[in-house]
Amino acid sequence: MIDVRATDRRSILAVAAGLATFGAAMVVAPRGAEAKQAADLDRVDALIARMTIQEKAGQLNLLGDPFRFRPMNVNPLDGQGDPARVTRMIREGTVGNLFNGVGAEAGRRIQRIAVEESRLGIPLLFAADIIHGLKTVFPVPLAEAAAFDADLARRTARAAALEGAASGIHQTYAPMVDVARDQRWGRGVEGAGEDVLLNEILAVARVQGFQGERGLADRDALLATPKHFAAYSAGLAGMEYNSTDMSEATLRGTFLPPFQAAFEAGALSVMTAFNDLNGVPASGNPYLLTEILRDEWNFTGFVVSDYTAEQELIAHGFAVDGRDAARIALMAGMDMSMVSGLFLEHIPDLVEKGDVPMARVDQAVRRVLMTKAALGLFDDPYRGCDPERERLVVGSREHRDLAREAAVKSIVLLKNEGDLLPLKTEGQKIALIGPFADDVENVFGPWTIWGDDNSRVSLETGFRAAMTNPQDLSVARGSDVEEALAGGIDDAVQAALAADVVVLALGESSRMSGEAQSRTEIDIPAPQRALAEAVAATGKPIVVLLRNGRAMELSGAVKDAPAIVVTWFLGGEMGNGVADIVFGKASPSGRLPVSFPHRSGQQPYSYDHKVTGRPANNALATQEYVARYRETTNTALYPFGHGLTYGTVSYGDVTLSEPTLDWTGEVEVSVEVTNAGEREVVETVQLYIRDRVADLTQPGRRLRDFRKVELAAGETKTVAFTLRREQLEYIGADARPTVQPGVFDIWLTSSAQAGQSALLTLGPRTA
Template sequence: MFASNVVAAPRITSRKLEADRDRVDALIAGMTIQEKAGQLNLLGDPFRFRPMNVNPLDGQGDPARVTRMIREGLVGNLFNGVGAEAGRRIQTIAVEESRLGIPLLFAADIIHGLKTVFPVPLAEAAAFDADLARRTARAAAVEGAASGIHQTYAPMVDVARDQRWGRGVEGAGEDVWLNEVLAVARVRGFQGEKGLADRDALLATPKHFAAYSAAIAGMDYNTTDMSEATLRGTFLPPFRAAFGAGALSVMTAFNDLNGVPASGNPYLLTEILREEWGFTGFVVSDYTAEQELIAHGFAADGRDAARIALLAGMDMSMVSGLFLEHIPDLVETGDVPLARVDQAVRRVLMTKAALGLFDDPYRGCDPERERRVVGSREHRDLAREAGVKSIVLLKNEGGLLPLKPSGQKIALIGPFGADVDNVFGPWTIWGDETRRISLEAGFRAAMDDEADLAVVMGSDVETALPGGIAAAVLAASQADVVVLAIGESARMSGEAQSRTEIDIPAPQRALAEAVSATGKPVVVLLRNGRAMELSGPIKDAGAIVVTWFLGGEMGHAVADIVFGLVSPSGRLPVSFPHRSGQQPYSYDHKITGRPANNALASQEYVARYRETTNTALYPFGHGLTYGAVTYGAVTPAAATLAWDGEVEVSVDITNAGDHAVEETVQLYIRDRVADLTQPGRRLRDFRKVELAAGQTRAVTFTLRRERLEYVGADGRPKVQPGAFDIWLTSSAQAGDLATLNLTPS
């Protein structure tokens, strides 16, 4: 049933594995308990941090202190420091000046690029393109590995159904299948195809294990509560897919799950992860997550928190220092068995061995290679390609887009017209700020006469500007078309950026209303890290384009779409609601015993709100092109699917427009009768298809029983014989269906 049933990434050979085990066992046998605790101790890198990134809560910003700790074997891992030359100096301390010479593991938050910044992961998910996700992760890995990094804290594979939650920007949206597919692609991109010891590999770290994105009310760090079937059917599959692709580390979550904090949860970290799935890598806490067991009311103090986390299955402590401080005493008193500490140390050291660090501890510490590959032209070209493919055209009345590069006066209005501070988006630490292309710069490069472009802010993101609206109205009145660049700043999405209302800030809504009143045609360019509520003149604009945060090449990528160099092909990985109050919302919600007929304007006593229907304004999977694509009837090759057989399901799609396009055909199913109520639709596959103007193509999918399975009350995949509805269509709210019957075995 999982998207992970694919060939796994290359593994190390049995001979090397045996040699690594012997080396690691010999090291463990010769280590003091303090040195063992040191290998489980992860500190912020004080040598290569930018000053702005040193958290004063760390207490670790003193290079001299950390140098002493490395020499004494009390630090095994550092994170968020970048640079090949400095990396070599730091590694020399561990390898040549400590008693055992165990190399350090260098990790970093490389979420969507290092110096070359790619679209935020949610934006890239809109491309519905696994190969693109693999290639951008590969480029990020090449730059990171050349900069002295061995591990990245990515990909985030949390399925995000509540758009109030700010961290949805780091993931692949609301659908389980899409999250699985992109988890596999990103792990393979980070780790490469040659094995972890390759110089260009980064150890991938799927996060946050588990159910972090299900925080109640969309409030970051909040509690989660769910059934076993929901946990296993929605939130765990992308993790399992990532491990199937070869990921050898995983990060715990901040939340509690059904009353037990994830970072001290033996059911998650041992029973499921180790005993059921056979995961052999190491578990690292999120930032002080094990220390936060105290605030949860789950641990009495730091010593108790370290004990609980260790016994639950956590192997590495991030920043808090609790493992280093308390493991010796916990072992001495018998509260934590020495065997459990040795097990955690073995997992960490075996991963270092898999990365080739014992054979080449200075891997990635070559300044010349760093200068050659980081920020290369090839990577910048890929960033532009990824940006173009991530853009979603929601609406285009009367063919307002594409705009003409000449002979058309354009007023680019809004806080993001000339802005470069918000092109990278959240979770960008090391991006090259000299290579940030604004919308204005992208437009001017695409237009024949720069005099045809007027650029006016009109308002700031969350505050009005004196005289701003008057200046915007004047510019609009003198233009043929208005391009309104509005939305969220990078600080409004990401960690700790939950929102109660997922709408456009009030000053920008006022700006949109004033500009719309001029009567000029309006194109809205949304900058956003989540699905948003659109209202008033923004919702009513002639064209609406979701541009997300597209990275360093943002201005060029948007101009490529707006001026028609490329037809848009992105699809929404999240549902845009009618109202913020619909959250949490996902397209695959249950139908209920009183389903609404959304074609009827007035209904009562059905599953609906008083103010709107139980639908999306723009559903998951929606996205327009500059063509005119129509779908024929869904045609199964047979009316029945044998239990162990397969059947092909086809649809003809036609591009009746004048532009060549790339269409994303989506396969959805619905199990009509099951022993657990089922969603109205579930995505089970998709395919991108190129269509020339006037071309018709048949698109065929092969269905097997496994694609029809769901997770039962016992947490296991299952399916019963019976009728299934099948859609091959353009979005989760579109298309006609066919029926297929699964026969018994």
């Protein structure tokens, strides 16, 4: 029989030195880190030796925090906790972890029960869904991904961590690193879009931001929890919680890399997914949770279920009952049960009957307690429980300023015919029309639980603050989000007729994106489309501001508007951030992290689709017997990476320092980028490749690098990238990175559908 404790001890100590070199673990010399890990492990194993089986099960039991609960409507069973019952369980040692309660002073009271009134005094781990901010709310993750800015993602995660850690929280259930390629799926709003590389880069940035540079034991660190492991976003037909079915190459080439990147950045917890993968539910999948996660990647943290995910093995038809579900999940590699209570209820009997070895229970407990030790909870169980620090940190002016910066950088200008934007701050009458014109309920976006409602800035407020004469702005809702408004269109038309320019604020409500919000049609609701048509009939120039948590199908007057801006859900500073762009205080610099389709029926769609054996000529309006739909081309209306500025940016030809890339060498790839406009801009130069002939068919393009470049008015810069063989590799039939010598197309361009390529030859393999 395998000695699970010995195996755990070897793996923990083996990675200690590596983690020590990265700030997410602890900033000490590798030898010191090993010593600290060894001391923690001895301390933890001494505790395990004293624990009853009920206390061990308790450390694997995660419940909602009933003491600091705030109604949030983000899970089906919210608010069912009983404070008296949970207090008793803490004293008995049968619950070791609480989630979604916030507050420093109450946190201290709760922790005191565990530390001073339970038999072993093991501190509680407090977790929370801090997805894009605590009290200060930043843009939703998909919006922030549009900034193509790892430093920004790191800084907003750091600010969220500062607020969370000051409010009695130790762990966040973020970042979500699911690569989302079907825009019908509602949870794409929580991630970084459709591209693997962008997801990897932002996963690393967010883990670093949450966990900080001084180690997890630092008072300002939050333990990051990448989710959902794995392939959750690939549910069939974009339906929430649906089954997934895919090849090994797709799993490893598309859906696993952001997780591996997050773990290499130091994340020490991971959350399982609700879906089944090729017939095996992820929460009871030993291939995912043990073979890949532990044996291949040497992950030493703990695995937590998503909300009742292990219990749902029964509904999947994969477990007979709760006892069977607990056994399957635990033996597959799950370490902590969320809300269901199945581990607490069944582990004692499973061990007594020999269905689960005590060594496996001890292994799970060890992983949880070692993470508590890494967080410094045994040395300082009351970290984050200082009300004065909470008062100073949470909702600070510095964080509000960062929220505005993030909002501005997340906005994407899709279209700007005739340079309609930016608008003038004076001398121009503006009609702000639409359900989001004066709305504050939908600025935060989905998965906002503790945001400061008093900080929400509407478009109307932001516009009036930016205008010299606020009276030049008129406001009319026109319709509600999904329902017509009596007399609304007539009022909107009158407002439009009296204005010089119309700004239409249309799109989705917060409740239309996020968990359990899959859509069959990803268009703007019919009442808003009717409003847009009526306003367009006035002949006034129109700027469309899209509020959305996914890529959308645009049609009719919305699609035809001369200016279209994607504003997403930008958080508390939404109104100010949008005004900064609309009135030209800043030039837009965001780029689409998701492709906007011509039609909803193109889903799932991503720019890096394969060309097939019958590729379409997308320049032709009609073409049969090729890979395309009857109604549209196999392209995006606005592709991944697209975004305009207030300058006029052009690209020269791509040049290579050498026509051939040696197997172990590198080639410089460069292009001249010119801003012929009259304003300074930030351009995002994107490097794409295509492998013309490979052992497995390859996408038409793959993003391999990008760089944001500042260009003054009239300035030309040469932008250069270094390209190596590793960037040309893909996941082969043996599930390993591979590439064959041959010819590649190389683009340096502004989007996944733009630019002319240069040819590069990869030379023969060398020893």
